[in-house]
Amino acid sequence: MAILPVERRPLTLSERSYLPQIARGLKTTLKHIFAPNETMEYPEVQPEIPPGYRGVPTLVTDPHGREKCVSCQLCEFVCPPKAIRITPGSVPEGSGREHIEKAPEEFKIDMLRCIYCGLCQEVCPEEAIFLQNQFSLNGLTREEMVHDKKRLYELGGSLPDRHFKWDKKKAAAEHGNAH
C-alpha cells in the first residue's frame, strides 16, 4: 500500500497563544463549581438504598420475635461459595415453640466467602434469611468476619410476616379437629 504524506496545517495565532482554550477550560470549571453536586459526602451522608438491594445476609425474626429459621439447610446447600454453615438442633419441650420442632443450634455465614448473590434468600422456604440494606462491613480479624447466629439476628432484626404459619399450626393443634 502506498504511503500518503499528509501536510500538517500550521497553527493559527489563537491556537499558538492558547488563550481561548484556557478560557474554555475555565468555563467548564466554573460551570461545575456552581452546578449541583453529583457525588455524595460519604460517610456523613448515607446513600438511599433501592428496593431489592442485596446487602449483607441476615437472619430475621417475625413480629413476635420468634426465630423463623428451622435449619432446613437449603441455604447451606444452595450457597455457591459455601459460606453458610448450620448446626441443626431441636426445639426443647416447654419452650412454647416445640410445635416447630427444629431450629438452628448454630448458624454461621463466612462474610469473607459470601458473594452477595441472594440465592439463600431466594431458596428459604420459611422467609428467614434476607439480604438487607447493610453494605458496609469490616473487621480486624478473620473470626470477626464469620457472622454467628447472634450477630445475624442483630443485623437482621424483625420483618413483617404475612403468613404466621406456625401460629396457625399451633392454633390448629389446640383447637383443630383433634379427637
Place this chain on the structure above:
Amino acid sequence: MSQTAPSPDLVTVNIDGQEIAVPKGTNVIEAARKLAVDIPHYCYHEKLSVAGNCRMCLIEMGMPAVDPATKAPIIDEATGKQKVNWIPKPVIGCGTNVSPGMHIRTTTPMVKDARESVMEFLLINHPLDCPICDQAGECKLQEQATGYGRGYSRYIEPKNVKPKRTVLGPRVTLDDERCILCSRCIRFSREIAKDDVLGFTERGSYSTLTCFPGRELANNYSLNTVDICPVGALTSTDFRFKMRVWFLKQTNSICTESSVGANTVVWSREGTIYRITPRQNDAVNDTWMTDSGRMLYKEVQAENRLTRPLVRGVAVTADAALDAATELLRSAQPGTVAIVGSGRSSVEEQFLTRKLAEALGDKVGAPVSVVSRVGEGDGLLLSADRNPNLRGALITGLIEALPPTYAPLAALAAAIEAGEVKTVISVGEDLAEAGLSAEQLAKVSVIYLSTHANATSQAAAVVLPTLTVFEKSGSFVNQQFRIQKFAQAVPGPAGAADDLATLSALIAIAGGGRGGPVSDRNAVPNGRVETLWKALAAEVPAFANVTYQEIPDDGLLLDATPYASLPFVEGETLHHKPTTPISPLNERATTSTAA
C-alpha cells in the same frame, strides 16, 4: 395364549409394548422393574407381604381375547394379532401376579389420572413441613408429588391433627400426621421382627399408628421400620434433626457386629459419620440390619479413642513407639514372643499377622492365638459367633483350628505363668477382657495395636493406635464363607496409623529390618490393600483367582468345603443354616455370653 413361555416356570408378559419373561408368581411391579419401568408405590415392599392399601401402583391391565365357547384366540383383523381385552378399571400392580400373555400399560391417561388422584388424596392431610422433616430428600411422597402432584391444594378445610412426637420405643419417634397408613412398619414388625407391637387405631381419616397398650417398639430391629417408612412418620431418635440426607456421602461397608456380615451404607459428612443403614444383599441380610449394628459408628468419636502412640503410658511419636517395639522384639529371646490375632481384623490384616508370626519365629513361627467372642444368636441377623471375620483367620492361615470359645487365652495364660512367653503382640484384642489377669499382663511386655484405651492399653509396654472399620478398607469373610469388601468412609484421627502400615512396620522390625534404620521400616510394600492382594492371591489357595477389585459389591462366595467339618458356633440366621453340629464345648460357651 398368543405365545408359548420359554420355560414352564417363566411367564411372558407385555409391559408398555415390551415383552419380558419373568418367574411365575412375580407381581407386576417387579416385572416392570426388570424392564426399568417404574411403577410408583408406597405400601408395597419386596420383602414384605402385599397389603395393597396405598393404591399408588394402579396400572391398566388386559388379557388376550379368546372365544368363550371355543377358547380359540380372537384375532384383530386390522393388525393380524390376537386382540387384547382391556379391563375398564385400573388394577393395583403390587397385588396382581403375572399370568401368561398379560398386557400392562403404565403410561396411559387413565393410569396418570389414577396416580394424580391418589397423590391428591394422600396430600389432603399430609403436613407440608418438608423443611423440618428428616425424610426430605429420600421421601417417596416428595418424589411422587414432583411427578404426579397438583402443585396446589383444592382442599380448604383444616388438616387433621394427630400426635406429633410419639415415642414408640427407645430408638424410634413417630410423627403421626405424616403417616400415610401404608402399614409397612406393621407388616415388618409382624413378619420379619416377629414382634407384633404396632397397629392402627381409629377409623377413616382418624386412623393412627400406635403401639399396643403397654408395649413398645423396642426390638433390635426397630430402626428398620424407619428405613422402610416411605414418608417421614417414623424417625430415628438418634438421627432426628441431625443432618439433611443430601449432604451425606454414602460408603459401602460391612457390619462388624457378628459373623452375619450385614451389608451396610455409612452416611458421613466431612469426616463425621451420622448414621448407618442396611444395604440390600438378598443372599445375606435382604434389606435389614440390627439396631445395635447401627450404633457401632459411635466408637469412632468415643471418649477413650487412642490418638497418640504410648510407651509405658507416656505419649510419644510414632517413630519413638516403633523404636520401643524394635527394642522389645530385639531383646526378646527366640521363641518367647506370642501373637494374639483377632476375628475382628480384616482378611488383609490377618494375612499380615500371619506374616508377622512367621517373621518372628525361627522355623515354626510365633504361636498365634485368636480370641473368639460368642453371644446368643437371634436367628435373624445377629449370629452366635460375634466375630465378623473368624473364617478369614482360617483361610489366610493365621490359625489352623477354631479357637476355644470358652477361656480363649487359657493356653497363652499358662505359657505366661510358665515363663515361656515374655512378649505378646496383640492385634486389636483386649487381653484383659479376653481373660488374662493383671498379674499375667504384668509378667509380659505387650505390644498392643488398638483403637481404644482399655485395661490392656494401660498395662501395655507399647500402644500403637489403629483405625476402626469405618476408617480403613479391606474385606471380611462371613458365616457363609462369603468375602465382602468394606471401604473407608471417613479419615482416621491424626495420630492413628493404618493397621496394615503398622503391621508392615512390625514385620520389617521382626524380619529383615530388625535393628535397621527407621527409614527401612516403611520399605515393606504390602501396606496397601490392592498391592497386598497380589501376595494374598499368590500365597492363599482360596484367593488364587481373586483380585480385590473384582470382589462384587454383594460379596463373593468362597469354597467352604475344607472347613465343613469345623464346629463353628452358629445358630440359624436369615440366610444361613449351619451344617455342623455345635460341639459340647461351644454349647457351654453360648450360655456364658462372652460378647
